[in-house]
Amino acid sequence: MPELPEVETIIRKLRGHVQGKKIQKIQVFREKSFQGNFAAIEGAIITDVVRKAKLIQFVLDSELNLLSHLKMTGQFIYTDKTNRVGGGHPTADWVKNLPSTHTRVQFDLSDQAKLFFNDQRVFGWIKTATAEQEELEFLRYAPDVISPLVTDEYFYEKLQRTGRPIKVALMDNTIVSGVGNIYACDALNLSKISPLKPAKTLSRRESDRLLDASKTVILKGIEMGGATIDNYRDVAGFSGHYQDVVRVYGRENQPCPNCSHPIAKIKIAGRGTYWCPNCQK
DNA sequence: GAGAGTGTTGTAAC
């Protein structure tokens, strides 16, 4: 599910629900999903929820904070004391069954609220971290692509250093953070650049255009509340609408939004890649 | 029913 816009959407909604609430009890159903001593933070109050790249940080009034990465299929689902998801939607069947077979961790909060960490594929994780450990974790990521720190000069200079396909470089979190497969495909289509083009062969103008397009599609994604594809569509309170305006991702054989030529699907570095061979040069 | 594919990313291997 989550790329930067999805994670941003999630933390905004989470913050509204859990800020100020106390973590009363934590149940870990799958060891691998929670690293650290969860008992140490029972009783702590969640003071804020923030995002760094695709990491979610729960700031606690404690020595330890919580960090989480959703990877491919992680979800945070919040229910209030009436069991309603995100304080919205009347109770759906899948909510009545929480914790479900995919629930890996459950947080019981004050006011009888609950927060469920669901993760079908168990790639995601939650862990306790000291300020020092967080610093180390954050250091691994370059600034967000939408950060003012990522200037035209910065981006071009980074691209000059690698001969990998531009799509791979764009998704490299040590160059810029937050661009996953969907938005990488769309940004390349919007800027009319071939995903196969070696990064170092982009001209300065192309590099500027691509960075601008990347910021545009990511901001659009946040505006639309993220993209929700396949079975994630029905996650009440957390489903987004970027998929309704997506340019090329998942649209093989459909007309390119730039030139109407059919969109092609190829594989680059093992990832499905959608692009228009006619206008993306 | 076998095999490929899935929005992520750390690590091992070339």
Next chain:
DNA sequence: GGTTACAACACTCT
């Protein structure tokens, strides 16, 4: 050092 391949896991689609 740069780059690619694969693994972690569970499920859907062909």
